[in-house]
C-alpha cells in the first residue's frame with residue numbers, strides 16, 4: 284500500500300520512522316508528504332525518501348492508495364471531502380473535525396457514493412469497544428472524560444495552580460481546545476454523541492503525564508478507565524499512545540480477522 288501523509292510533525296515523523304525507516308508494516312510505505320513548513324519537508328524527504336508535494340491537490344493526484352492525516356482539525360475540514368471524493372481512504376489523527384454533525388454526514392455521503400472509508404484510530408484513550416457494545420442495544424446512559432495535563436501542554440492555562448479550565452460538553456470542548464481534546468470526540472462517536480458527552484479539562488502544574496479518566500454507565504454496568512499517558516518528547520500536547528494508535532490502525536487496515 285502506498286500512503287500519502289499530511290503533517291510532518293510529531294505523529295507524522297513517528298509514522299515515517301516506523302513505516303519507512305523500520306519497515307514495521309509489510310508492503311506498506313509512505314511515499315508522499317504534504318506539510319506546511321517547507322524546511323521540515325526538505326529534511327523529511329531526504330531522510331525518508333518521500334516525495335514532497337507543495338499543494339494538497341498534487342498529493343491527491345499522485346498514485347497514493349490512502350492518505351494519513353497528522354496535522355490539524357482545520358486541515359481535515361479543508362481537505363477531507365476532496366481526498367475521499369478522489370477515491371482514497373482517509374486515516375485521521377485530528378478526529379475532532381468530525382464533531383460537526385453536518386460535516387460528518389457530508390463525508391459519510393461521499394464515502395457511500397465513492398466507496399471510500401474513513402478510519403478513526405482510538406487515539407490517546409481506550410474503552411471504545413465497551414461504549415460501542417453498550418450503545419448497540421441503546422443501553423448506554425452516561426459518558427464523561429476528565430483530562431489532566433501540565434499547563435505547557437494546554438492553551439492559555441494558569442501556570443501555578445491546579446485549575447479546571449473547562450467543564451462542559453464535547454461539542455464546546457473541541458471548539459475551544461482543538462489540539463487537546465480530540466479524545467472527547469472519539470468517545471462521543473463511539474458513545475452518546477458530542478452534546479451528551481461530558482468533558483472536564485484540568486491544568487495541573489505538578490502533572491508530568493497526559494491523564495484521561497473515562498466514566499460510563501448503562502445497562503451493562505459501570506466503566507471506569509484511567510490512563511496516564513507519557514507525552515511525546517517532540518510535542519508535549521500529544522500522548523505517545525495517540526501516535527501508536529495511528530500505527531496500529533495502519534497495521535490492521537486490511538485485516539481479515541478483526542478483534543473488537
Ligand SMILES: NC(=O)C1=CN([C@@H]2O[C@H](COP(=O)(O)OP(=O)(O)OC[C@H]3O[C@@H](n4cnc5c(N)ncnc54)[C@H](OP(=O)(O)O)[C@@H]3O)[C@@H](O)[C@H]2O)C=CC1
Nearest residue numbers: 290291292293294319320354355376377406407462521525
Ligand atoms: N486522536 C487523539 O487522541 C489525538 C489527536 N491528536 C491530534 O493529532 C494531530 C497531529 O498531532 P501532532 O503530530 O502531535 O501535531 P504537530 O503539531 O506535532 O504536527 C502537526 C503537523 O501538521 C502541519 N500542519 C499544520 N497546519 C497545516 C496546514 N494547514 N497544512 C499542512 N500541514 C499543516 C504542521 O506544520 P508546521 O510544522 O508548519 O506547524 C506539523 O508538521 C493534531 O491535530 C492533534 O491535536 C493529538 C493527540 C491525540
Ligand SMILES: O=C([O-])CC(=O)C(=O)O
Nearest residue numbers: 407463464465466521522
Ligand atoms: O494526546 C492526548 O493525550 C490527547 C490529545 O491531545 C487530544 O485528544 O487532542
